[in-house]
Amino acid sequence: MIIICWYQSRRLEGVRTMRKKNNGLLLALPQLAGFLVFYFVPFLITVWYSVSFGIGEREFVGLDNYKELFQNEMFLLAVKNTIKYMSVTVPITLAAAMLLAAALQNTVKAVRFFQMSFLYPMILPIASVVLGVQFLWGAGGAWNRLLRAVGVEGTDWLQTPAAFWVLCALYFWRFAGYYILIYLARLQMIPKEYYEYAALFGANEKARFRYITLPTLVPTILFTLILSVMNAFKCYREAFLLGGSHPDNSIYLLQHFMNNNFQNLNYQKISSAAVSIVAALLFVTGVICGLYLLMKKGEKYG
Amino acid sequence: MKSECKNMTAIICIFCLLVGITGCKSSDKADRESKKTLTVIAETMFRRTVEEAADYMMEKDPDMEVKIQFLPDNQEKRETEIQKLRTQIMAGDGPDVYLLDNLREDTTVSQTPLFENPYKTMQSGALASLERYMEEDTYWENGTYKKEFLTAGQYEGKQYMIPLSCSYEVLMSETADIENLSDKTLGEWLEEAKQSDNERLKEVMRGRDMTAGRWIYNAADYEKQEVFFDKQKWKTFYISYHMYRKSEWEQYIEPKKEGDVFGRSDRVDFIDDSIKAVALIPDLEGRRQAWVQAFGAVGMSCEDKESAYQFLMLFLNNEIETERSKQGKDTFVKGCIDMEIPVQESAIESRWKEIGISDEKVQIILESFREVEGAYFTTSVEQFLTNSVEEASWRCDDPNIDLTQWEAEASEFAEKAWNDYNMLVSE
Incomplete structure (x- = not known):
């Protein structure tokens, strides 16, 4: 009898667990179905396109498209420029935003004015921003007039390697304010008592930033890092409006390569590039996860 | 009971989604099987000749239906249409025949082309190679087409595009x-x-x-x-x-x-x-070269490439002209698709003679045409x-x-x- 009761209770428990599991799956189903239908299946199709040739009638060509892609100097240039652009803009913008936010933390006067002004660059339409950039650095722009006034011949800066730095400056101007606001919001949540207590023990400004501000900001830094990388990837509009579909080599980005090949209907090239980018991102994410796990393990075992 | 209801709803949703995805294709296919259809994308400026060629094609083969889509002249509408077409072509659902005008140097008259760079399009696999049909076609042996022009439409020795008209100064x-x-x-x-x-x-x-x-x-x-x-x-x-x-x-x-x-x-x-x-x-x-103005091509996704090629060739060979003259009718399709310079001597001769240019002057034009190197x-x-x-x-x-x-x-x-x-x- 006891055995039967025990068996019945186990069965019921199993059914409940199964129900729980099914409910979880059911809840996740819309999201999962969306992911499968709109992301995963198209990605698998993209993988197939990347190893085949032709439209309509496709012919398997193995890794030929990849070989061609990695020999394509424009693809390599686009990868190099995109990495260079991200490695310049992301750390500089985030570091400057953090320092400015820390400096503004204790400002009492005109905080509202600063907060509002930080958002202006983001709400301005990109086309008008680019017009402004051309007014400054275009062939007949203010910078060239200034140069001519001192006897130096100007040039169309947006068609020279200087365009890269113009694009970086544009990114900094557009997004630094937004990140400052995020950091400022987090900084204002740090209890003032922490700083007062540290000051009592003789901690100077630098030590307070190093041991109180910075550790508290770590999750926000991670968040802004992701946001910043995403925004850096989305800078194609700016680059396109500044230099068109074939800009100066210094601002030829991955999106230029993808977009131009789309215009030429070269799906195999776009597909192999997309799959390569996903593979590279998975690899980087894997390395970061691995490092994170190693760090955790290190903390656990001292 | 509630969870069963939820499960049913989820299954119905997935079923509807799958039907939605697969259903459209199958109905399309069923339509195609009942009647052969040739889809053509052409410039509006070719309307008269293309429509006449389509009528002829449908008369010749009653089982054939030629559907023509003209690219709008209005720039805004044209760009939207081109974006849609590019996506369709990439999805393997593009037109069977392309009759297009190439980019013009003068931006005041130039319109956004469907193929921004025809050379790159030939490399993309979006177009079908035509040699198989060209080898069987006697036109290429007997016709007066300027063979040097064919090189412009070739990639890796295969013919993907056929120039239909040209221009030179x-x-x-x-x-x-x-x-x-x-x-x-x-x-x-x-x-x-x-x-x-x-x-x-x-x-x-x-x-x-x-x-x-x-x-x-x-x-x-x-x-x-x-x-x-x-x-x-x-x-x-x-x-x-x-x-x-x-x-x-x-x-x-x-x-x-x-x-x-x-x-x-x-x-x-x-x-x-x-x-x-x-x-x-x-x-x-x-x-001394000419630049290609109008050109034709057959899409890789076309199911009846031979018919598509035959339709394309109606703008070069004299099939319609001969047939119409038998019926005692005149035609607009006389070896050229538009008002630019034809790519074959016979069409040049008939074009200029028709507008009353003397034989001597026509010979001068023909001599200049012969001088074009490519x-x-x-x-x-x-x-x-x-x-x-x-x-x-x-x-x-x-x-x-x-x-x-x-x-x-x-x-x-x-x-x-x-x-x-x-x-x-x-x-």
């Missing part, structure tokens, strides 16, 4: 003394114009800014990924051209006679009885060069612009053109 002289120009380069023509009294030659040379993209014909090989654009040669010519234009402008300020033009761009279409000789305008290397597709770089030089030419009378400024401008244009060519071939 000539010097039409009222005197027969232009024979000495026939083996000279564009630079030498300019030197000749400086010393010559031939007003036509002077006019043509003054108008070279309108065709600056053609100072070097066929400046890149997209298959071998090579750029032939000689920056130095182009720069030198740019400066001497502007010097010439400036000196001509100073003499020209008072127009000599009514209707006189400062710069002329000659086309054989404008031939009249006063013309005694015609010479093809060369490029800086001395080559054809190529114009790209955005040629368009950029023409626009930039044309814009700069308006400043030729500005006394504040000196030689150093022309030199700086020439370097800037040449450098950008070379870089753009390099990007296009490497992409």
Whole structure:
């Protein structure tokens, strides 16, 4: 009898667990179905396109498209420029935003004015921003007039390697304010008592930033890092409006390569590039996860 | 009960989604099986000829339905349509036959093309190779098509596009003394114009800014990924051209006679009885080429490529003309799809004879046509060069612009053109 009761209770428990599991799956189903239908299946199709040739009638060509892609100097240039652009803009913008936010933390006067002004660059339409950039650095722009006034011949800066730095400056101007606001919001949540207590023990400004501000900001830094990388990837509009579909080599980005090949209907090239980018991102994410796990393990075992 | 209901709803949703995805295709297929359909995408300017060819095709084969979609002339609508078409083509659902106009150098008349760079489209796998059908077609043996033009539509030795009309510029002289120009380069023509009294030659040379993209014909090989654009040669010519234009402008300020033009761009279409000789305008290397204007191709996703090829060939062979004359009717389709210069001698002959040009003049046109060494597709770089030089030419009378400024401008244009060519071939 006891055995039967025990068996019945186990069965019921199993059914409940199964129900729980099914409910979880059911809840996740819309999201999962969306992911499968709109992301995963198209990605698998993209993988197939990347190893085949032709439209309509496709012919398997193995890794030929990849070989061609990695020999394509424009693809390599686009990868190099995109990495260079991200490695310049992301750390500089985030570091400057953090320092400015820390400096503004204790400002009492005109905080509202600063907060509002930080958002202006983001709400301005990109086309008008680019017009402004051309007014400054275009062939007949203010910078060239200034140069001519001192006897130096100007040039169309947006068609020279200087365009890269113009694009970086544009990114900094557009997004630094937004990140400052995020950091400022987090900084204002740090209890003032922490700083007062540290000051009592003789901690100077630098030590307070190093041991109180910075550790508290770590999750926000991670968040802004992701946001910043995403925004850096989305800078194609700016680059396109500044230099068109074939800009100066210094601002030829991955999106230029993808977009131009789309215009030429070269799906195999776009597909192999997309799959390569996903593979590279998975690899980087894997390395970061691995490092994170190693760090955790290190903390656990001292 | 509740969870069962939820499960059912989820299953129904997934089922509907799958039906939605697969259903459209199958109904499409069912329609196609009942009647052969040929989908054609064409420029609106070809409407008359394309519609007539479609009618003929459907008369010839009652089981065949030809559906024509015309690309809108309105720029905004056209761009939207082109974006849609590009997505359809990539999804393997593009049209069967393409009858398109290539990019024109003059941006005021040019419209966004479906294939921005026909050379790159040929490499994409979106178009079907046509040799199989061409080998079986007697037209290519018996016809008068200028075979040199076919090279423009080839990639890796396979024919993907067929040029249907072309354009080239000539010097039409009222005197027969232009024979000495026939083996000279564009630079030498300019030197000749400086010393010559031939007003036509002077006019043509003054108008070279309108065709600056053609100072070097066929400046890149997209298959071998090579750029032939000689920056130095182009720069030198740019400066001497502007010097010439400036000196001509100073003499020209008072127009000599009514209707006189400062710069002329000659086309054989404008031939009249006063013309005694015609010479093809060369490029800086001395080559004499035409540029492809209208062209046709068959989509890779086409299920009946043979019919698509036959439809395409109706704009070159005389099938419709012969059939219609048997019925005692006239036709618009006479070996050419548009009003540009045909790519075959027979069509040139009938076109100019029809408008009442004398046999002697038609022979002059044919001679110039025979001199054309080949054809190529114009790209955005040629368009950029023409626009930039044309814009700069308006400043030729500005006394504040000196030689150093022309030199700086020439370097800037040449450098950008070379870089753009390099990007296009490497992409």
